[in-house]
Amino acid sequence: MKKVLAIAVLSCFVLLSLSTRTDADDMELLIGLIPEQNIFKQIERYKPLAAYLSERTGIRVRLTILSRYGDIIDRFVQRGLDGAFFGDLTGALAIEKLDIEPLVRPVNMNGSTYSYGYIIVRKDSGIRSVADMKGKVLAFVDRATVTGYLFPLSYFRSHGVANLEGYFSEYYFTGSHDSSVYAVLDGRADIGCIKNTIFNNLVSRDPTIKEEIRIIAKSPLMPESTLCLRRDLPEGIKKMIKEVLLTMDRDREGRRILAKLHAQRFIEASVEDFKPVYEMLKTLGEDIETYQYRVR
């Protein structure tokens, strides 16, 4: 009896070790993900996509999380990435600073292919316009986002606020979009900014939030989660990947994976998509080459 047990346990070990063996010699692509609120859930969402790509193209696709928004450009080079899903500003910066090209971007479940930013206040704060914001506390998200920093900055500037320090009694960076909303809700800040998708997500979980918040302004449309690949990858590989992604909504398995990413399908992306970002940087008088996105 003990022998049987031993054999069973042993065979189980063998099976386990077999399944973890890697095929090192095959072609492999390393794709980066910009971290979202919960990176663990994020990687679980993206893993089926990687598997799907591997299966359809025969190229092993591996995912890696890129820590902290701002480090992305450096990390891309350091880690030898082949591509990444970029956000609005990170995408624009990457296109400018790295030799990459946009490949595809998703269409959201509601059919939109863009996101945009809000500037928000508490409804009972009495703030209705920029004029009412004098001497108040402002909470940005992060310097490396359009919706959480560049847009509000350009909005205040176009409404005559030349110098943040002189106009607001205090401003700070919350570090995440939803934090900005909570700061406003709790009265830890008077004015906040947030990306519409994250705001909608919060509201769907807690509808009372919407009743307490007033939206003061809405930003222009910004591209979202664009997959960019290194320009020097073999043309055939890029084409194959693009083909698979653009047509994956035609089979059931593909649609299931897309649904996990909250997307209907992928559409072709281009540098043009990032035009609103460049424009915004321009109105702020920032040079894309030298823009300091790191807070600190």
Added chain:
Amino acid sequence: MVLLSLLAGTVHAATKDKIVAGVVFSGDLPFYREIHEELVRELLEKGYDKRVRFIIQRPNPDALAWSNAIRKMIAYDASLIIVYGSGAARAALYESSSVPIIYAAVYEPERSGITGKNIRGVGYKVPVSSIIRYLRKTGEIKRIGVLYSDSEPSTRTQYMDVKNVCKNLSIDVVKIPIKRPREIGQRLRLMSYDSLLLTSSALINKYFPDYILVFRKKPVPLATIIKGLEEYSVITLSTDPRKQGAVLARNLIKFINNGEIGSIENTALLKNSLTFNMRLAIDLGLDIPVELLTESDRVIK
């Protein structure tokens, strides 16, 4: 502008006589002490410390004691009365003397009836909805008990705010009015609730620790609106007493300079700070919402 008037103040400072300001606390709370310390510090910094003499009263938190303290101030011929908290503020208002009143740390003064020709000051607002939102993230909440005091009108306003927020959330609000300290223990024992909110009442905040053993027999998540009880409270969302003190100092300087109570504008501070007692939450077996970890200005471990 502000700078200019401050400069003008310092010029006058040395020349004018001292004024007598009666200070009445709604109760002997660290929260009010902190406001007063900040007031004194600011006056010193701006060079006005020699212009004011303070007579301080920290009466027991009840209506009779507040009235007595106010009357003493009037009898002493104080130039103005400074009150902390809505209990003392209402008592001062009820005396309806001609002595001007400046208040600080009154929650929603207008809605709580702390208004008048002769009274100005700095209030605050804490969004009760946020407290409820965080409480709900720590676990399911069906009956929230709200401890308030009828003789402190702001605390009643807070109760009304809780009721209003909970109306749409299918949370029952259990009204727990407190008149005397020992009622805190009695009510905590008798009422049924699954969470508690302490309003800013001086009476309740001062005496709650005396009944902590009663509370620990039926431990539930507790939230507070003013600082001071973080040890017992899972969530504290409070206005900053230092900022209250700073605005109060500004108002007082204005009064010293022109003797006109009407020249002071009523203001309300909306900025709050959030404290999360994670250790207590774990002891109570509550859910630890990551929002409280990320949003809190202070996490107690």
Added chain:
Amino acid sequence: MRKKITQYLLTIFLLFALSGGIAITALSQVTKDLNSLITLHKVEIIRQNLVINLQTVQTNLYTIGTSFGPDLDVIVDNVNSLDKAITSCTGCHHSAALTKKLTRLKKFTEKYKEALSAFITTTANPERVKRLQMATAEIGEMLLQSTREMAFITNQKLKEKSATALREVERIKWILLASLLGIMLTGCIIAVNLTSEILKPIRELSDAAREVASGNLGYTIDTSDTTEFGHLARVFNEMSLSLKESHERSMKYMMRLSGLYRLTLSFHMVTNEQDIIRELVFGVAEIIKAEKVLVFLYNKEKDRYFSAFPAYGFTDGDIENWSYEPSFINSIYLKSNKRSMIIHPEDRMAKQLLFRATGVRNLAVIWLKQKGVLTGFLLSINKEGEGFTEEDIRLLSIIANNFSVAMDNAQLYRDLHTQMQKLKDTQEQLVQAAKLAAIGELAANIAHEINNPLTSVLGYAELMREEEDIESIMRDLEIIESESLRARDIVQQLLEFSRKWPLKIGKVDVNRLLKDVMDLVSINIKNSGIDITTDFSDLPEINADANQLKQVFLNLINNAIQAMPEGGTLSLRTAKVDNSVIIEVSDTGTGIPDNVAQKIFEPFFTTKRDKGTGLGLPISYRIIKKHGGKIEVKSRVERGTTFRVILPVRMSSLQISP
């Protein structure tokens, strides 16, 4: 025989198949156990990995001066596989302690993931990053702690499962052994069966002989066998049958006697005449084996003999209105020398007697007498076989005597029953009186009634001390006053109830007294929609306490008014019966349900929740009792209630004081 052998072989085969099945099921069970063991080991390995991963992540967290590099992917993988391990665990363990631990672990993992994510993704605000780092580390520590605790439980489980698996293997060994033994045993049984198949006819014959010897006469062997065995069996059967016949004849006499005994017994077990008659006719029909049996009884009032129900062999319609003149029956009675007899169906007498019956073959007439007087007769018609014998007549005469006695008894029993009912009614009145004497219970009620207002008074008095404004004090005082008044009312009523009223006896005109009472209440009735009717008879003056009687009638009339909130009719009636005066107070009100009617004279029972004290009727009851009278209540729900007071004109000098 060959067929039988094939069947036996098939049975053995099936048994083999069955035991094979058992073995396979048992083996698969063992395999399952082993599988779960393997899973457990796997989980333990995952757990160990998890601890290592967690420690790595924690170290990373603490030393994070720089930032997460490629380690981040490893951390994510580790934490995700930790999550999976825990999820897979929740699926297989069932011990409550472990499940709780796992749920806790899962919860903490979720928190850890969230906190870690927040820490990693927060880009600005160094102060907050630091705070998140600390909080995350804290949760990580707790997670490690829980994981270590779990290791202990897992090991325990592992040991347990191994032991279970070993036990299972042992068990299967036994099952296999048992099924082998089972097959051997079945083989033996089959061999034994085959042998007995051959020996069967011989054993059957010897068994049958033994059967007859033991008294089962007429026992035959069922056989169609043509062998010697068959012949022997047939001879045996003939012998057995002839033995049976002679035995049966002697049994017949026994049967009659026992029938008679049975019938007599049943006569005395029923008490109702009709049942006795049924027992008679059916018993006679059974014992004598007659087709029809019919009884005629003399009806004193109508002076005729009428057929009695039921009859055997007749329908009820057949015998309805079948009667004879007494003179006719008497003539037959005398002609028969007052003795029961057999009559030939062609006889003139028989034809007269049986003018309603047809197809009569034979007939017996049995006279029924009580104390020597003819009370009826029994006709027994068409006995099975040769007809009636003298022996039958003797038997029937005995039965007839028994019948008469039973009828006599039934009459006596009925009279006794009536007497008993009367006695019971009287007892009920007595019980009522005894109840009222049960002061013990009363005391408890009193205490309770008075305690309520007192508690309120005390409570409000205490409250007053703490009140600050005069308004609240006045309000409290008001409540204290009203509660005290309530208490005083109860006490006063009680005094009234418990007082040993000395009766002030004088001459009382009851009609006059009722009119006085009506004057008192007439104000209350005005505009209430109640009509009053009075029906007063001339009454003698009675000896009574006028004031106390007034109280009784006031009480009864008030109750009547309160029972008619929608209006109705209040009737007062007086009458003199024998040596008593009767006063009735009726209403057309709501009435009293039966269950309530039994209690209305008990102290503190009230249906008027807020108004009544529950003492009105008990007091009335006592007053009337003292007067040597009675008070009765008759009520129908939704029809109304009548209280009837019966007072003696002259009070007996012996009054038991309650």
